[in-house]
Structures are given as C-alpha cells and as structure tokens.
Amino acid sequence: MDTLARRLGPELMSARPSESDERAAGAPHVVIVGAGFGGLEATKALARAPVRVTLIDRVNHHCFQPLLYQVATGTLSPADIAWPVRSIFSRQRNAEILMAEVTGVDTHARAVVLMEGRHVAYDYLIIATGATHSYFGHDEWSPVAPGLKRIEDATGIRRRLLLAFERAELEDDEAERRRLMTFIVVGGGPTGVEMAGAIADMSRLTLARDFRRIDPRNSRIVLVEAGSRVLAAFPETLSAYAQRALESMGVEVWTTAPVVELDTRGASTAQGNRIEAATVIWAAGVTASPAAAWISAAVDRAGRIRVEPDLSVPGHPEIFAIGDTALALGPGGRPAPGLAPAAKQMGRYVGRLIAARVQSRTEPAGFRYRDFGDLATIGRKRAVVSFGRLRLTGFIAWAFWSAAHIFFLIGVRNRVVVALTWIWEYLTLQRGARLILRASAE
C-alpha cells in the first residue's frame, strides 16, 4: 500500500472510471462513506440514477449490528450477520466499492482524502460513518469495558466471557472465582438488556453442565443503569416488564446507579456500591464518528452533525450526513433515534433526493422519520415490542422479534441459517459458536 500511495497522485482515483462505466464517466459522482444501514440504502436508492456511486468503507463487510450481541454470546457466527459489501452490489453496475479508510474531506476541492493522502473527488458526498462507544470522558475505561459495534468487538467479548469461565474453573481462591464469575453490563438500553439476558441464558442454560469444579449457574450478572429505568425509550410498562424478566432470569438490575469508577477489578457506582468483576461490558453510550471534524460542521453534545431538513450540512448543499452521524430534528424538535430504521430511512431519502436533483426532477420535501416502533429481546422466550399503541411482551413478542430480525437479514442463506440456529438453540439450549480464538498478531 505504501508504494501504491506514492505511485497514485491526488485525484487519480476519480480520474480513472471503472471500465464497465466508461460511458458514465461524465455522470455526477456520488461518494458515500460508510457501508452501514444508511450507506447501503443510499447506494441502493441511486441504482437507477445517472450517477457514478463510490461506496467507501474501511472493512469489506456490512455488519447487522442488532444481532452483534448474539455473536458476543456464542449463538451466531460473524458471517451469519455480515455480508461482503461487494457481493451486495455486484449487480449494481453504477456502484463501485472501495475498501479504504477516509481520514478527511477537502471541501474546497470537493474530494475525500484517504489514508496515505489519496483523493477521491465527489460531486455529492454522503457521510454515513455511524457512531462509536462513548465513555463520557473516561477513555481509560475503553480497554477494561469493551463496547459492541464491530464484528471484532463481538468476538473479543465472546473471548472474554468464555475465558472468564475457563479461568474460574482453574481458580482455587473462592473470592477470585467469584470475581471471575461476575459480569457487569453498563447501560440499560436495548443492547445492555440483550447482553445481560444473553449472558444469563448462556451461563444458566448452555454452560450449566460443561464444567466440573464451578457451576456457571451461580454466575452473578449485574446490569447497571444511570437512569431511573431500563429501556428508557420504551413505554414505562415495558421497562417494568423487562426489569422483572431480567430479575427472574437471575440478573441484578441496578437503576439510578451511574458508574463512577471502572478498572480491571470491577466497578463502583455513584452511591459507593462496589462490584468485583473480571468482565465489564459497555453498553452505556455512543458518540458520533469524528466525521464532523472532517468538514468542520457544528455538532451536538453527542458529536452528531446538525443537518438541514434535507439532511444536507449547513453551507454545503452537496454534502449530506445520515444515520448515527446526523442530528436530524423532526417536528417538535425531536431527533430521529440512533436506530437502524432511522439510518435506512435517511439513506433512502438522500439517495432519492440526489437522484431527483441530478435529473432536475422535483425533489422530495424535508426528511421526516417514520417511527414504526421499538423492539428489544431480553432472553429466551422474552422480548418487548412497542408498535404505535400495540404493546407486546413475553413469548409472542419474542416470536415477533425473531421473525422481524430474520426478515431484515440480507440473503436467503443467512436467513435460513440464523432461523435454524435459533430453533436449534431453542430446543437444545446449545450455542454452536462458543469459540475462544486468539487475537493473534496474524
């Protein structure tokens, strides 16, 4: 890559159109950074527009983040919830995929700057770079309490969870064994609830018979939430149900308990309560990707770019921000949530907007988030669903959650494999992807 960087001058990338699209070389060039839910939808929405699309991501796959926790807890394999971006768009001939890391944007020259200084010129730029964990000023907590955003995060957490049991099995000291078998999940949003529930299911059901010296059913799982209830985005009745369900599964739920100390031995809350734990998982907060800095855009406290009603960046009608990177205020000033459906809707909206603009057709009115509701799973046979006035809990909500997630997976094979895996786990309590793999240096 080093020699490559030297050889390629600035903007050479954009000067060399793909062979199959020579004719489209004069077409406007839409560069999309980030192959998450928003980036994919934007690319798809431009499939029939007279544009060239370049979708840039630093990894080669799209990850279905809502099921990452199932990779982290040994149910699914990475490939079950991740697809090569190239194969998603292999038939969309106006789309080109670039596996590269973006380091900045030259808004004057209208070019995206890649690692090592290469430039990719754009006519329209869509920033869809998502969010990352936020440790609220305590970045030193990051190595101690990993969050769950990428495939590698999930396999890393899987390794930590499974190694904790392996070490406990070898441990002779009662207190240390106890600490190894204590798991803290920080943050009571959907991810935290799902993680805590899945760790409970894994230790109580899957691992129950697999050890000889320890009993994984005695694991202690503590869900620590700073606010007054879990699943704060849901109606209160569903929060209460989720808490009861977690408690019945053996999870301790601590609300109004902000974490103020966190180290390799455990965590302490503002009330002065200390939990000795070898494994802490961070599900408390996210902050937008640093993309705002690339274009010197104004951001909110969570780092999100304040966008215009058409999701463009103020002062840059040719640059758009979507998904978790954008603060898109709806009527009443309520921002669209950091959820997959919101990112997808924004991606589709901007794709259509650009398609209309380049064809001088009537552009759609300002973006408006359509809220189809919220759903979160808690554990085996338990979930909560809030759809308009509809409230579901228990098995029916869990079945609904399962069906919805299978529906939104990409590709027939993944749907079949995930469905079979869930049925198999439901019947046998086993998890097939319980691998501890080395985080090797290759």
Add this chain to the structure above:
Amino acid sequence: MDTLARRLGPELMSARPSESDERAAGAPHVVIVGAGFGGLEATKALARAPVRVTLIDRVNHHCFQPLLYQVATGTLSPADIAWPVRSIFSRQRNAEILMAEVTGVDTHARAVVLMEGRHVAYDYLIIATGATHSYFGHDEWSPVAPGLKRIEDATGIRRRLLLAFERAELEDDEAERRRLMTFIVVGGGPTGVEMAGAIADMSRLTLARDFRRIDPRNSRIVLVEAGSRVLAAFPETLSAYAQRALESMGVEVWTTAPVVELDTRGASTAQGNRIEAATVIWAAGVTASPAAAWISAAVDRAGRIRVEPDLSVPGHPEIFAIGDTALALGPGGRPAPGLAPAAKQMGRYVGRLIAARVQSRTEPAGFRYRDFGDLATIGRKRAVVSFGRLRLTGFIAWAFWSAAHIFFLIGVRNRVVVALTWIWEYLTLQRGARLILRASAE
C-alpha cells in the same frame, strides 16, 4: 493467571478431584494432551472405564481440520467446523476438560507440567498433540507462507486472499496488479490440491462480478510440488486426473519443482523459475509437535515418536503417543498415515487398552491401522476417491466426498448448516463467509 500459579503448588490440580467424581478420586488418572481426532476418541473410549480422564488442550475447541481450507476460502465459518470440547464431553462425567498449555512432562514424578509451573499428575499419559507445518529448515518462510492447521491460520489466509483482490482493485501498476492476483500453493498433497482448487473456484466463480477495475477470473494460481506428481499417496491414475482437473480449472500445476526461495515478493523453484506473487500458502510438509522432547523420546526425521506395537513409548509403558505425533509402523514397516482416520483409530485403541489394563482384562493385540482409503476434493463437482480397488473421479466422487465429510462432522446443527451452505454455494456460486477481519490486538 499469575496469582493463580503462585497459589497452586505442584500437583495440587490432581489432588483436587472434580466434585462430581469424589468417589472416583482413587481411580487411575488418565491425562490426554490434545483434543484433536486422537484425543477425542481416546477420551470417548474411556467413558465407561473406572478412571478419571483429564483432557488438556490450549484452545477450547476441537477443529475439524479436513475442512479448514473451506474456512480459508470463505465458504464456511469457523464455528461450522469447530466445537467447544467441553460441550462434546458435558455428559461424560469421568472426563474433565482443562484449557491450558502443556510445556513439559516430568516422567519421574509422572506429572504433566503446565505453563507457569503447575503440575497435573497422571497414571497414564496419552500424547496426542498432532503436527505443525514444517518449512524444511527455512523457518523464515513461515510468516511469508502460512500453513493451515488451526482456525486462526484459516481466517488469516482468508484475510490474505481477500485483501490481495482488494489491493489489486486499487492498484494502478500493471505488474504489481498481476503480482497481487497471483497465488502460489506450495505442496501437492490433498491440502494443496484442495486449496488451489478452492482459490480457483473463488476467483473464477464467486468473485467474478464483484470488482470493477480488475477481473478476478484472470488470477494466476500456481500449485508447486517437489515430487513428480500431485496426490502422491493416491494411485497414479487419480493423480493424473487431479492434475488434469486442476488445469481445466485454470490452475498451473508444476511438478518436480521444489521451492528453493520464498520471500514477500514471490517464490523460485530449483529449476530457476520465478513466480512473482503476493500470496503464498504452505501445504508442503508437516512435522510432529515438539512433544517428543518433553519425554526425551526417539523420533524419526519428521519428529514423530517411535512407538511400540501397543503405541506406548519405549521405556514408558504408561505413556502413549497417537496420531500425527506417533510413528506407528504396521506390518511391512509401513507407518500409519498422518490422517484423521489413523489418529481416531489410535485414540480408540489406546483408550480400550487402558480400560482393559485398569480392569485387568485381556488387552487388545498390537495396534493395526485399517486403511479405508483416501479421498480428496479438487473443486466444484470434482474429487478423487480411492477405496480398496474402487476408484472414483468427477461428480460422483465429489458427492461421495461431501457426504462423507458431513457424516464425520460433530453435531446435528453443524451437519445441517454445512450441507445447506454447500447446496447454496453449489446453486449460487456464492460464499457467505468472505470476511476480512482485523487480526486485532483485542
């Protein structure tokens, strides 16, 4: 783990029997090192014997090595061919699993030494530590040309293969692009043939439409074999078929071409032929694990322990070596091959031998390898099978190979998922596990 090592004195591990087996505390202790095919079979064969079994492996899973190349080429996920050892034996109450690294054996004290100095005492010891790659004195080739023994090797090779195409897509220099799209497989045994065929299928079929600047169908794949023919263990007619089949798939097969130079730019053969290639995969040779040194046993050139007819180590009737670590000579002095069936047969044999010995029953006669034949796949719809006088090639051999491998997988879920994945790939040419994951530092 550090504090743990200090706290546990020597032999404490063996002095503390598992809770569920207090009664068996006085029973002979069989320690098995290595949870490969041999170690698993030995453990199973001891299920009903009045012994305590401790199965030690440094990783938590058993890996089905014959299908590793399908992980390396993006067809299967690691969890499809790897099972947690604990769950395999969760119902075998006399078996205990230890995830730990063995560093030596104290044959006088009859104890296995673990990393950090802990000891595990044994009455019987089975060494089933397998083999690793051998670079024939060129250990400096190891980082350049990775071999395929562990899950992490396979995901590492997958990353290299897929990154080569990603880099070629970005590359502007014709010669460099050519080098990036050239793949060398060193060694024409079953693994080399399977790898070369799978890379050909992947580049010609799966990736064909996924790039815009390069055409993966133009990849150059060279299989380099030092001997006079590929699949040397097979009848000559099948070797010839395999070579023709590979060539029809676009693989260059170079026989009588020992590699004498290998670096990050490519490889050279003894004839002075040079291939510029960014990716080299090593499938040329294996050497036994260093376990022989633990017990100062006599070895052959490949590092295998020369064992007695009952697979015990000369001078140590209580220590056995099985699988790729053992040189078990059959009638006529022909050694049992380094294949899964041989390892399984040896494991079963030693397990039964120990079971008979501790119960003072008649011990089985010396180990005799039963050769059920050989099979190797070449690519989509092509394989070779040699069973006694039966010779199969082409589609029927491929169907037979597929069925046999599904049969030998562990667990219903894995069989179903692998079968579905193969059917899906057969129909669509797609590979679902084409992920480039970071070899992260966690």
